[in-house]
Amino acid sequence: MSQSLPRPQLSMGLTTFAAADPGGWERLFDHARLFDRAGVDRLVVSDHVAFGENLEAYGRPETGGVQGGKQPTGPDGLWLEPLTVLTAVGAVTSRVRLGTNILQAALRRPAVLAKTASTLDVLSGGRLDLGVGVGWQREEYEAAGLSFEGRGRLLDQTLEVLRTLWREQRASYDGDGLRFENIHQMPKPVQPGGVPIWVSGTVNRNVARRLARFGSGWIPWGPAAADPRAGIAAMREAVAAEGRTEWDIQVVGTLRAARNDNGEPDVKATLERVPDLVEAGVTDVRVTWPIPDDIDAAEESVTALVQGFRAITR
Numbered sequence: 170m171s172q173s174l175p176r177p178q179l180s181m182g183l184t185t186f187a188a189a190d191p192g193g194w195e196r197l198f199d200h201a202r203l204f205d206r207a208g209v210d211r212l213v214v215s216d217h218v219a220f221g222e223n224l225e226a227y228g229r230p231e232t233g234g235v236q237g238g239k240q241p242t243g244p245d246g247l248w249l250e251p252l253t254v255l256t257a258v259g260a261v262t263s264r265v266r267l268g269t270n271i272l273q274a275a276l277r278r279p280a281v282l283a284k285t286a287s288t289l290d291v292l293s294g295g296r297l298d299l300g301v302g303v304g305w306q307r308e309e310y311e312a313a314g315l316s317f318e319g320r321g322r323l324l325d326q327t328l329e330v331l332r333t334l335w336r337e338q339r340a341s342y343d344g345d346g347l348r349f350e351n352i353h354q355m356p357k358p359v360q361p362g363g364v365p366i367w368v369s370g371t372v373n374r375n376v377a378r379r380l381a382r383f384g385s386g387w388i389p390w391g392p393a394a395a396d397p398r399a400g401i402a403a404m405r406e407a408v409a410a411e412g413r414t415e416w417d418i419q420v421v422g423t424l425r426a427a428r429n430d431n432g433e434p435d436v437k438a439t440l441e442r443v444p445d446l447v448e449a450g451v452t453d454v455r456v457t458w459p460i461p462d463d464i465d466a467a468e469e470s471v472t473a474l475v476q477g478f479r480a481i482t483r
Contacts, residue, residue, distance in 0.1 A: 174417060174419060174452050175419070175452060176482060176483075177443070177447050177451070177452055177453075177454060177478075177482040178210035178211060178452065178453045178454070179209055179210050179211075179454055179456065179474075179475060179478045180209065180210060180211040180212065180213055180268070180421075180453055180454065180455040180456070181204055181209050181211075181212055181213075181455070181456055181458060181471075182212070182213055182214070182215070182270065182455065182457065183197060183200055183201060183204070183212045183213065183214050183254075183258070184197065184200075185197060185214045185215065185248065185249040185251065185254050186215065186217075186241065186242055186246055186247060186248040186249065187242070187246065187247045188241065188242040188243065188246050188247075189246075189247075190247060191247070194249070197249075197254070197258070198257075198258065198261055199464060199467075200460060200467075201258040201261060201262055201265070202261055202262060203460075203464070203467055203468055203471055204262075204265050204471065205262035205263060205264055205265040206468070207468065207471040207472045207474075207475050208472075208475045208476075208479075209265055209471065209475060210265065210266060210453075211265065211266040211267070211268050211298065211453065212258070212265055212266070212267060212268065213268040213269065213270035213300065213455065214249075214251040214254050214255060214268075214269060214270065215248075215251065215269075215270060215271070216248075216250075216251045216269060216271065216272045216273055217248045217273075217306075217309070218250075218273065218276050218309050218312070218313070219308065219309055219312045220243075220244040220245075220246070220306070220308065220309075221244065221306060221307070221308025221309075221311075222244050222308075223306075223307075223308065224240045224243070224244065226305060226306060226307070227239065227240050227305055227306070229305075230371075230391055232305055232307070233303060233304060233305035234305040235390065235391055235394075236391070251269050251272055252269070252272070252285055252286065252289060255267040255268075255269070255289060255293075255297065256288075256289050256292065256293075259289065259292060259293035259296065260292070263294075264296075265296070266296045266297075266298055267289070267293055267296050267297050267298070268297070268298035268299075268300055268367070269298070269299055269300045269301070270300045270367075270369075270388060270421075270455070271300040271301055271302040271304075271367075271369040271388060272299060272300060272301050272302075273301075273302065273303070273304040273309065274299070274301040274324055274327045274328070274331075275303065275310075275315065275320055275323035275324040275326075275327050276304075276309060276310070276313045276315065277327070279326065279327045279329075279330035279331060279334075279347070280330060280334065280349075280352075280354070282327065282331065283330060283331045283334040283335060283354060284334075284354060286299055286331070286358070286364050287334075287335060287354070287356060287357060287358045287363075287364070288356075290358040290359050290360060290364050291356050291358065291359055294359065295358070295359030295360045297358070297360075297364050297365075298364070298365050298367055298385075298386070299331075299364050299365065299366050299367065300366075300367035300368075300369060300386070300388050301324060301327075301328070301366060301367070301368060301369065302324075302368070302369030302370060302388070302390070303320045303321055303324050303370070304320065321375050321379075322345065324379070325379060325382075326344060326345050326347065328366060328379070328382075328383045329342065329344065330342055330347070331363065331364075331366075332363060332383065334352070334354045335357055335358055335362070335363030335364065336357075336362060336363055338353065339351055339352070339353060340352045340353070340354065365385035365386065366383045366384055366385055366386075367384065367385060367386035367387065367388050367419070367421070368380045368383060368384040368386070368387055368388065369387075369388035369389075369390055370387075370388075370389075370390050371389075371390050371391045371392065371393055372389075372392075372393050372400055372403045372404050372407060373407075374407065374411075376404075377404060377407035377408050377410070377411050378411045380404070380408055380411075380413075380418065381408045381411035381412060381413035382411075382413075384418055385418065385419060386418060386419035386420065386421065386452075386453065387404060387418055387419070387420050387421065388421045389401075389404075389420065389421060389422075394422075394423060397420070397422050397446060397449045397450070397451055398445075398449035398450075401420055401449055401450040401451070402450075405450075419452040419453055420450055420451050420452055420453065421451070421453045421455055422446040422449070422451030422453070422454055422455070423454075423455050423456075423457070424439065424440075424442060424443070424446070424454050424455065424456045424457070425439075425456075425457045426439050426456070426457060426458050426459060427439045427441075434458060434459050434470065436473050436474050436477045437477065439456070439458075439474070440474075440477050440478060440481055443478065443481050443482065444481060447482060454478070456474065458470075458471070458474060
């Protein structure tokens with residue numbers, strides 16, 4: 170592992186969707202504050218702008234889904250907008266990093282997204298990580314008036330504009346029907362060079378090129394997520410072929426809760442896979458962990474998970 174990479178980090182998802190009206194979202198804030206207190210390194214939230222009715226497309230890898238995948242809600246499920254959520258969550262936390270997993274960045278106009286993300290980074294004290302991907306659902310692109318087939322290039326253009334506006338005091342851009350010059354957009358993000366970009370995708374040339382150009386981190390998808398050791402090795406080679414020879418890219422690995430004989434989550438058994446993930450090159454372990462309804466029990470459970478993780482990875 171490159172010396173420029175951080176110690177292994179522990180991330181947890183913040184549930185920002187519901188199959189039916191939950192009657193309020195205070196639990197979301199309770200969990201965010203809990204993650205902050207317990208020492209979780211990063212919380213991440215998901216993104217859907219709208220739904221069509223062809224949800225089985227999520228299970229089709231050929232259009233960006235994952236084999237056997239199933240959406241957690243129907244088309245009328247409630248999905249909160251992630252950057253709005255992270256702004257609200259940033260106001261009630263102080264140290265946990267705030268990430269998207271993943272934002273369909275191309276659905277937002279690039280200059281507006283640059284402004285939104287920069288504002289969030291400033292208000293949170295430089296805690297934003299922007300995980301981005303192309304998504305799998307044609308209907309979202311159609312609802313935004315955009316080409317589903319051209320979504321990869323749309324994402325590349327979005328990232329080009331973000332980086333330009335975040336880094337240049339007097340910015341200009343000309344490409345694929347978007348042109349501006351001598352544009353000033355302030356404030357810049359707190360983090361040097363702009364908000365870190367985490368690129369999601371399978372091991373292929375387009376994702377490798379995107380990662381080589383823009384990526385601070387990689388969120389593996391499909392087979393690469395299922396077999397991180399092989400996936401990371403293949404992506405390192407692909408990124409090097411695109412001209413980025415130093416592997417200074419963080420990598421996400423997923424970990425599901427193991428349960429004991431009573432069906433309760435087992436911290437020790439869950440964390441047994443962590444050394445193998447870290448040895449494979451994973452730097453950001455994202456744990457799917459059931460959180461008790463009782464806030465005291467939840468605090469005890471998450472704190473035990475974090476402490477166990479620290480003991481293994483120190």
